[in-house]
Amino acid sequence: MATGQIRYSIPEEMTVGSFVGNIGTDLGLDPKRLVSGKARVFTTGGSEYFGLDREKGHLIVKERIDREQLCGELSACSTSFNVILENPMELHRVTVEILDINDNSPVFPRGEIEIETSEAAPPGARFSLESAIDPDVGINTLQKYTLHPTDHFNLNIRSRADGSKNVEMVLQTALDREKKTNHYLTLTAVDGGKPQRSGTVKIHVLVLDVNDNVPVFSQSSYKTSVFENAAKGTLVTTVSATDADESSHNIQYYFEHPSATVKALFVIDSESGQVRVNGEIDYEKHKQFKIKVTARDQGGLTDSSEILIDVIDVNDNKPKITVMSFSSALPENADLGTVVAMINVEDFDSGDNGRVMCSIDRDLPFKIQSSSTNDYNLVTDSTLDREQTQEYNITIIAVDGGSPSLSTEEIITVKISDVNDHAPQFQQQKYNAYVLENNSPSVSIISVKAEDADWGPNARVSYFIADGDLNGEPLTSYVSINSDSGVIYAVKSFDFEQLKSFKIQVKAQDGGSPPLSSNTTLNIFIQDQNDNAPQILYPVQTSSSVVAEMVPRSADVGYLVTKVVAVDVDSGQNAWLSYKLQKATDRALFEVGAQNGEIRTVRQVTDKDAVKHRLTVVVEDNGQPSRSATVIVNVAVADSFPEVISEFTNFNHDTTYSDNLTFYLILALAVVSVLFIFSLIAIISVKIYRWRQNRLFYKSAPNLPVIPYYPPVYADGTLQRVYNYEMCGTTDSRMSDIKFVRPYSQNTLVNVSRAGTVQREKKEQEEDADLSFEVRNSFSVLTDLSITCIHCSHCAQFYVLRCFSK
Numbered sequence: 001m002a003t004g005q006i007r008y009s010i011p012e013e014m015t016v017g018s019f020v021g022n023i024g025t026d027l028g029l030d031p032k033r034l035v036s037g038k039a040r041v042f043t044t045g046g047s048e049y050f051g052l053d054r055e056k057g058h059l060i061v062k063e064r065i066d067r068e069q070l071c072g073e074l075s076a077c078s079t080s081f082n083v084i085l086e087n088p089m090e091l092h093r094v095t096v097e098i099l100d101i102n103d104n105s106p107v108f109p110r111g112e113i114e115i116e117t118s119e120a121a122p123p124g125a126r127f128s129l130e131s132a133i134d135p136d137v138g139i140n141t142l143q144k145y146t147l148h149p150t151d152h153f154n155l156n157i158r159s160r161a162d163g164s165k166n167v168e169m170v171l172q173t174a175l176d177r178e179k180k181t182n183h184y185l186t187l188t189a190v191d192g193g194k195p196q197r198s199g200t201v202k203i204h205v206l207v208l209d210v211n212d213n214v215p216v217f218s219q220s221s222y223k224t225s226v227f228e229n230a231a232k233g234t235l236v237t238t239v240s241a242t243d244a245d246e247s248s249h250n251i252q253y254y255f256e257h258p259s260a261t262v263k264a265l266f267v268i269d270s271e272s273g274q275v276r277v278n279g280e281i282d283y284e285k286h287k288q289f290k291i292k293v294t295a296r297d298q299g300g301l302t303d304s305s306e307i308l309i310d311v312i313d314v315n316d317n318k319p320k321i322t323v324m325s326f327s328s329a330l331p332e333n334a335d336l337g338t339v340v341a342m343i344n345v346e347d348f349d350s351g352d353n354g355r356v357m358c359s360i361d362r363d364l365p366f367k368i369q370s371s372s373t374n375d376y377n378l379v380t381d382s383t384l385d386r387e388q389t390q391e392y393n394i395t396i397i398a399v400d401g402g403s404p405s406l407s408t409e410e411i412i413t414v415k416i417s418d419v420n421d422h423a424p425q426f427q428q429q430k431y432n433a434y435v436l437e438n439n440s441p442s443v444s445i446i447s448v449k450a451e452d453a454d455w456g457p458n459a460r461v462s463y464f465i466a467d468g469d470l471n472g473e474p475l476t477s478y479v480s481i482n483s484d485s486g487v488i489y490a491v492k493s494f495d496f497e498q499l500k501s502f503k504i505q506v507k508a509q510d511g512g513s514p515p516l517s518s519n520t521t522l523n524i525f526i527q528d529q530n531d532n533a534p535q536i537l538y539p540v541q542t543s544s545s546v547v548a549e550m551v552p553r554s555a556d557v558g559y560l561v562t563k564v565v566a567v568d569v570d571s572g573q574n575a576w577l578s579y580k581l582q583k584a585t586d587r588a589l590f591e592v593g594a595q596n597g598e599i600r601t602v603r604q605v606t607d608k609d610a611v612k613h614r615l616t617v618v619v620e621d622n623g624q625p626s627r628s629a630t631v632i633v634n635v636a637v638a639d640s641f642p643e644v645i646s647e648f649t650n651f652n653h654d655t656t657y658s659d660n661l662t663f664y665l666i667l668a669l670a671v672v673s674v675l676f677i678f679s680l681i682a683i684i685s686v687k688i689y690r691w692r693q694n695r696l697f698y699k700s701a702p703n704l705p706v707i708p709y710y711p712p713v714y715a716d717g718t719l720q721r722v723y724n725y726e727m728c729g730t731t732d733s734r735m736s737d738i739k740f741v742r743p744y745s746q747n748t749l750v751n752v753s754r755a756g757t758v759q760r761e762k763k764e765q766e767e768d769a770d771l772s773f774e775v776r777n778s779f780s781v782l783t784d785l786s787i788t789c790i791h792c793s794h795c796a797q798f799y800v801l802r803c804f805s806k
Contacts (some may be wrong), residue, residue, distance in 0.1 A: 004092040008059070011099045012067035016282045017060055020050060020096065023083060024057025027092055031057045037085030042324045044346050044374075049079060050096065059094070067098045068135035075137045082375070084325050089339040091324075093372060102140040102193025106132035108201035109257035115169070116206045116300030119177040125214070126156065127169040128304040132189030132199050140193040148186050153205070155187075160306075168202070177207040177391040208299075213244040215251050217293075225310040228283035234264065239273040241295030241303055256292035256304060266309075268293065275307060283313040284348040315353040315402025320346050321410040324375075332386040340366065340414055341378040345398045352401035359397050366394060368412075374509070378412075385607035386416040387453040407481070420512025424450035426520040431506075433488070437496040438528045445479065448486045450508035458512040461486075466505035466519065475504050488522070496528040499570045530574040530623020536631045536697065538565040548634040554607045561590065561635055564597035566619040568627075574639065576622035582630065583616035590635070592617055599633060610636050656801070765769040 006020045021172045022033045023039075033039075034054045041052050051062035071077030077098040084091055109130050117127065134142040145167055147155045152175060156168040167187075175183075183205035190198045217239060224237040241251050253273040255262060266289070267278040275291075289309040324342040347354040358368050358376050365382040378394065392414045399407040426448060433446035452459040463486045481488045484642045488506075503523055509517035539549075539562065549562045568575040579597040585591055589604045589609060599615065613635040620628040671679035 004090075005095070006092065007097065009097040009099055009721055010061075010065075011101050012065050012070075012102055013101060014061045014065065016062065016064060017503065020059040020061060022057050023052065023059050023092075023094075027083075027086075029057070031055070033085065037087055037090065037626045039083060039085045041081055042084050042322075042344070043081040044320075044322060044344055045690065048081075050081065050094075052083065065098055067100050067137075068104065070098060073135075073137070077137075082324060083340060086325060086327075089325055089327075089342060089377075091371060091375065093341055100137045100140050102136055102191065102195070102197060104135045104140075105197035106134040106142045106189035106191055106199035108132050108187075108189065108199055110201065112202040112204060114204045114206065116208050116210045117171070117175065118301065119175045121171055121301075123171050123174060125171040125216045125301075127153075127171070127205075127301060128256070129167040129169050129187060129203070130201070131165060131167050132201075134189070134191050134197075134199075136191065136193065140191055142189055143192040144190050146188045146190070147203075148188070153185060175207045175350065177712075181207050183207070208300050213297075213299075215241040215243045215295040215297050215303045217241045217295055217305035219424060220305055221307060222293075222307045225309075225312050226277065226281060227312045228281045228314050229316055230277045230281055232277055232279070234277040236275045236277060236309060237307060239268075239275065239293050239305060239307065240296075241273075241305075243301075245298045250298045251295050253293060253295055256294045258291065259357075261286065262289060262291055264350070265289070266291065278517060281311055283311045283350065287311050287350075293439045313350045313353055315349055315400065315404070315406060317348045317353075318406040319356045319398035319400050319408045321358075321396060321398050321408050321666055323410065326412060328413065329415050329417045330380070330384065331417045331419050334380050334384060336380055336382070338380045339377050340380065341412060342371075343368075343376045343378060343396060344374055345376060345409075346374050347398075347400045349400065349402065352403075354396050355401040357401075359399075360394055361453050364392060364394060366392070368396070384416050386418050386455065387422065389416065390455075391415050416459050418455040420454055420510065420514075420516060421639070422453040422458075422510075423516035423518045424452045424461045424508035425518060426450045426506075426508060429520060431520060433522060433524045434527050435494060435524065437494050438530050438531055439493055441490060441492055443490050445488045445490055447524070448488065448506050448508075448520065450486070450518065450520075452510045454510065454512065458510055460511035461508050462511070464507045465508065466507050468504065470501075475502075478502065479504065481506065493779065494526045495656070496526045496571065497532065499526055500571075501525045509643050511566060528571045528574050530570055530621060530625070530627055532569045532574075533627035534566045534568045534577055534619040534621055535553045535617065536564070536566050536629055538563070539631060539633060541631060544802050548636045549599075550636045550638060551601065551605060552639050553607060553637060554639070555601055555605045557601055557603055559601040559605075561599040561601065561634060564592070564599065564617050564619065564631055564633070566597065566629065566631075568621050570621065570623065574621055574623040578620050578622070580618050580620070581615060582618045583614070584612040585610060585615070589613070590615055599635075605637055610639050613637065 004027050006023075006026050007022070010018075010020055022247065023029070024034055034052075034057055039052055039054050041048060041050055043049075047063060049061065049063045049065050051060050052058075065079075067077050070079065077100070078095050080093060080095045082091055083094055092660055113130060115127050117125065132142055132145070134140070139774075145157060145165075145651060146157055147153060147169065150172075152171065152173050153169045154172055156170045158166045158168070160166055169185075169187075185203040185205065186200055188198055188200045188201055190196060218241065219239075222237050222239055226236050239253060241253070243251055243442070252270045253268055255266075255268055258266075263288075265277065265279040265281055266275055268275050273293075273295075288311060289307075291307040291309065293307055294302050294304045311382065322344040324344050326341040327339075330338070330340060343358070345356050345358050347356045356374070358370075360368055360378070362367060365384055366378055366382060367381040369377045369379055371377050378396070390559060394412050394414060396410045396412065398410075399405050427450070431446060431448055435443070435445050448463065450461050450463070452461055462483045462485065463481050465475055465479065465481050470478060476491070478491055478494075479488055480491050486506075486508075504522050504524065505519050506522050507517055507519050509515050529739075551559065551561055564579060566577055566579075568577055577597075578594050579592045580594060581587065581590065581592045586609065589602060589605070590599055592599050592614070592615075597617070597619070599617070615633040616630055617633060618628050618630050620626050638673055667682065671682060723787055
């Protein structure tokens with residue numbers, strides 16, 4: 001806050017609008033500052049004598065100024081006021097001295113003075129005259145008196161201690177009533193102004209008979225005091241005069257030329273000389289009274305004296321608080337010492353009664369500072385926080401020093417405006433959300449919430465997903481967020497098997513300027529659903545081959561036939577697999593481990609057991625609802641390969657022959673139904689076809705590929721070495737031949753094939769037909785297992801046998 005002081009002098013009675021001074025130039029202010037700061041004049045009294053032209057910066061007269069009305073008898077007259085600017089607040093004290101001009105003529109209280117005197121009055125007798133009144137001061141006030149004519153009387157002027165003049169008319173030559181009863185004189189009062197002003201009064205002197213003693217007051221001046229607000233009738237003082245004449249008890253007292261104020265406030269008893277209070281005395285209006293009193297006897301002789309009454313101040317005025325300037329709204333980041341309000345405190349009492357102390361509650365973040373006499377500033381004393389306190393009701397207390405003291409309170413309300421000083425805060429530092437896979441897009445995942453302690457636009461929170469990518473795609477292609485509500489939605493359908501979880505950063509940003517923000521981490525976990533059926537890894541199912549597990553007839557109880565291996569790409573209980581035997585040729589011979597899928601013998605294998613067994617195993621997961629897969633396991637109960645081959649060859653041959661027979665029957669029916677020529681063409685076509693198939697088989701048999709197979713490792717029934725076999729087989733097992741060859745190294749996988757061909761004529765019976773086989777035996781030293789693949793020339797299919805070495 002800036003302060004300054006300046007003083008001007010102007011004569012009274014200047015016309016309204018007269019130029020007083022240039023405030024902007026004299027205070028060093030930019031004229032634009034007067035306009036932007038809303039400069040104005042503030043006075044504590046009721047009258048505003050001066051105004052301010054903001055555009056020009058001129059201080060002008062706003063109301064006619066009468067120095068005599070403003071200051072009375074005081075020689076030095078001035079008035080003070082404040083010029084206040086805002087944004088920032090500035091206060092400048094301006095004092096204007098009012099110079100007196102000679103605008104008042106001396107005026108006598110009455111137009112005519114009547115004096116009664118005895119003819120026996122000796123020369124030198126004095127007659128007190130009413131003094132003229134001139135409200136001007138200095139050289140412009142009353143300076144001298146003149147009396148005309150002066151044949152019997154002349155003037156005697158005495159100066160009092162206060163500078164006023166006491167005018168007396170002195171008898172120079174004796175009067176003779178018989179010669180002249182009435183004497184008329186003119187008394188003229190002249191001031192010292194330029195031009196000179198004067199006033200006159202007529203004096204009528206009535207000559208009476210002899211009364212040769214004049215009354216005499218006991219004191220030439222009476223000094224007393226009275227409390228302001230004294231009750232009506234309160235005795236102020238008593239004046240008394242004595243007369244040497246015999247009729248001295250008939251002396252009468254009266255005020256000499258009393259003013260209207262004296263008449264209203266005091267009264268004198270003409271008989272006793274007691275002066276009493278007759279009205280309400282106010283120290284703030286009149287601090288002292290000077291009253292002339294006259295004593296007159298019956299003969300008309302008079303004497304005069306003066307009563308000086310001092311008014312004693314009483315603490316009867318409360319301090320007056322005036323808010324000159326006030327900022328009702330204050331930003332919460334206001335600097336320490338920021339001016340909130342300019343306050344003027346005034347007490348019209350005097351002394352201690354008029355000494356005022358101004359204060360506020362110490363618990364508030366404000367304090368009161370005195371800037372000049374009777375002026376205070378309300379400033380910030382500590383930091384403000386709108387989030388803690390949005391509004392302050394500040395009680396300003398002004399207490400005077402009287403006894404008892406009087407006080408005044410003024411309440412001002414200061415609202416704290418918001419500043420964006422708080423970032424949004426999430427309710428949690430980290431969020432975890434769970435969503436089921438196969439969800440529908442736009443499904444709501446979770447709602448995040450951030451709160452901002454600020455207000456209005458500064459507290460309006462918007463939500464965003466921080467930039468990032470996942471698997472080469474932006475995060476916004478996976479999830480989206482409602483910027484207003486904070487609800488997070490899925491953009492696509494999730495697959496647990498591809499994506500189990502991911503992490504995003506959610507940003508909350510307020511609407512302040514500049515905006516503030518904070519982040520939180522959101523972990524999104526994809527929950528598995530049972531949407532995948534178990535997958536069979538072993539045994540491998542093919543459409544053109546039959547996989548058979550070989551079990552020797554000497555196998556004991558619990559013999560491990562094979563193991564069904566399956567997996568489920570789901571997780572948790574959805575991936576818990578259980579195995580059970582759905583169908584079996586002989587349920588009493590085999591069982592499946594419910595947990596591990598191992599197929600074992602339940603009892604001892606006997607010679608009565610069939611060679612071929614077909615087992616249907618169901619693999620089921622633990623999901624809700626559950627999903628399952630089935631696998632068919634062919635088991636051969638035999639001690640040798642020829643037996644196995646014979647059984648599975650007959651099995652395939654019967655199937656093939658049955659299929660061909662059905663085809664031929666249908667074809668025969670068609671041929672009968674159609675012309676004979678078509679039948680002949682069909683037969684020729686069939687024969688040509690079979691002849692070409694046989695020829696192609698002979699050429700391609702040595703180049704047939706080995707079918708790879710990767711069985712699991714088992715602890716029992718292992719072979720320590722790799723062997724190679726050669727085999728020739730026919731439909732008659734007695735004609736089959738198997739040859740043992742040297743072992744190979746353990747790192748070598750040997751495939752040996754040998755083909756035997758038996759031609760069969762269509763006209764011959766199928767029991768006598770020769771069959772052609774290609775047998776491939778593969779042994780793996782890593783798995784200690786052997787695999788046999790059989791190719792049938794009749795049906796052009798492969799049959800795969802698998803056997804354990806126990």
